[in-house]
Amino acid sequence: MHTTDPASVGFDPRRLQRVKEAMQRYVDRNLMAGIITLVARHGQVVHLEKVGWMDRENNKEMSLDAIFRIYSMSKPITSTAVMMLFEEGHFRLGDPVSRYIPAFKDMKVYQPRGNADYDLVPARREITIRDLLTHTAGLSYGFDERSPVDELYREKVWKRMDTDPDVKLETMIEAIASLPLAHHPGEAWRYSMATDVLGYLVQVVSGKPFEVFLEERIFAPLGMKDTGFYVPEEKASRLTAVYGPAEGGGLKVIDSATDSSYLRKPKVASGGGGLVSTTADYLRFAQMILNRGILDGTRLLAPKTVELMMMNHLPGNGRKPDEPFNGFGLGGSVLLDVAGSQGYGSAGNWGWGGAANTWFWVDPREDLLGILMTQYMPGFVLPVTEDFKNAVYQALDA
Known part of the structure; x- marks a missing residue:
């Protein structure tokens, strides 16, 4: 990949x-195995560097064409697919989801009684497509060990995904729809499997398997040749290992590069977290967003659509409860309070990350984007993304 002199686009090269x-410090301190970072401004890549290892146990240094499990960085791509269909007039953002996926009709909401018991009350209104895009539908994920709703997700959704050989996208979404909501639609932000539901919505509305829609309408037009729901055999040597903290310090392998489930076609194409990709491929997607919907003459979204996606859609111009300096748009977080973030950035920055600490953002004000690729879990416990962002912004001099 060609890189441009940083000084020519307003960066101090030193x-x-x-x-x-x-990034090297994270590797030297044995906190992460390997990292790739990319920075682009005014459409030009000014920084592309790799440190460490993609598969330390097999003595493979990090490679710029390494393939990463991007987990929830799948969500902005799925949301883009939804907005493409919205542009074509297939639905309105305020439409009830049940119009297209009838299982979401007559949803019930979990209401605790103040002890271990609870009631299920009718939802005050139906879930809309915008609720799914903004994680305000009342769905959940199964991560919260204290939540009875999340316990149901672990039992009825994730256990089935692991044990049912016949599970498919449709049956997974039906399982989600059978569970109570954690809150009434539109009343709060709660990270959830909503984007998996959106993937199925794309499938239903387009009449094509979700993975086929993404390939034909997004990946092929943008030239994202290494992005998909698994790594084919001919590319298997490029898959990175996933690491996590070992007992007593250091790193241990969480998911091997040579025996990962991502080397096999999945039963379900997860729009919320199922994609693999490369730094180069995700650059093409992120640059398309930063260019307001177009890349190299190929337009996926209208400028006004991207503008709508990058607005804060939380009720009452609200904030994410875990990040009170951020709102949430259609498929990604929106930086609202730079000072409150205690770091660099510009109001209006939009982006998202994945469970293994992959992360990207676009900054329309500075015409800038950044991508970090690594494979370390749990996500966002180490401040690597913050350190990356701060190192980028302190280098701007024009």
Whole structure:
């Protein structure tokens, strides 16, 4: 991949070297195995560096064409697919989801009684497509160990995904729809499997398997040749290993590069977290978003559609409860309060990350984007994404 002189687009080259230095420290301290970072401004890549290993146990250094499990960085791509169908007039954002997926009719909401018991009360209104895009539908994920609703997700959704050989996208979504909502639609932000539901919505509305729609309408037009729901055999050597903290310090393998489930076609194409990709491929997607819907003459979205996606859609111009400096748009977070974030950025920054600490953002004000690719779980416990962002912004001098 060609890189441009950073000075030509307003970066101090010496200061920009601090990005690699910051990432190298994570490897040197045995906190992460390997990292790729990319920075682009005015459509030009000014920084592309790799440190460490993609498969330390097999002595494979990080490669710029390494393939990563991007987990929830799948969500902005799925949301883009939804907005493409919205542009074509297939639905309105305020439409009830049940119009297209009848299982979501007459949803019930979990209401605790103040002890271990609970009631199920009718939802005050139906879930809309915008509720799914903004994680305000009342769905959940199964992550919260204290939530009875999440316990149901673990039992009825995730256990079935692991044990049912015949599970498919449709049956997974029906399982989600059978569970109570954690809150009434539109009343709060709760991270959830809503984007998996959106993937099925794309399938229903387009009449094509979700994975086929993404390939034909997004990946092929953008030239994202290494992005999909699994790594084919001929590319298997490029898959990275996933690491996590070992007892007593250091790293241990969480998901092997040589025996990962991502080397096999999945039973379900998860729009919320199922994709693999490369730094180069995700650059093409992120640059399309930053360009307001177009890349190299190929337009996927109208400028006004991207503008709508990057607005804060939380009720009452609200904030994410875990990040009170961020709102949430259609498929990604929106930076509202730069000072409150205690770091660099611009109001209006939009982006998202994945469970293994992959992360990207676009900054329309500075015409800038950043991508970090690594494979470390749990996500966002180490401040690597914050260190990356801060090292990028301190290098701007124009």
